[in-house]
Amino acid sequence: MDKVRAxxxxxxxxxxxxxxxxxxxxxxxxxxxxxxxxVFPLDSMDHEQIVDLKGLEENQLF
Known part of the structure; x- marks a missing residue:
């Protein structure tokens, strides 16, 4: 994901x-x-972590 979209x-x-x-x-x-x-996982909101933007992907709902 690019920085602007994030x-x-x-x-x-x-x-x-x-x-x-x-x-x-x-x-x-x-x-x-x-x-x-x-970021933090939706099922573990107390598990905050710093991640590379390249690993993030937006889910398109149709």
Whole structure:
């Protein structure tokens, strides 16, 4: 995922489905300088971690 889209998702009031290597996550913040984001799995909200933006993928619902 690119940095701009990740920032748009963070600012959005809608719940946008995002996965990190197949695991549903919530993006808490984006760190632009090193292309990372702070996320946590939806099923373990106390397990916050910093991940590479390249591993994030938006799920398109049809």
């Amino acid at each position: 920032q748009e998702i963070v600012k959005s009031t809608a719940m946008i489905n995002v996965n990190y290597h197949g695991i549903p996550v919530y993006i808490k913040s984006v760190q632009g300088g090193n292309e990372t984001a702070t």
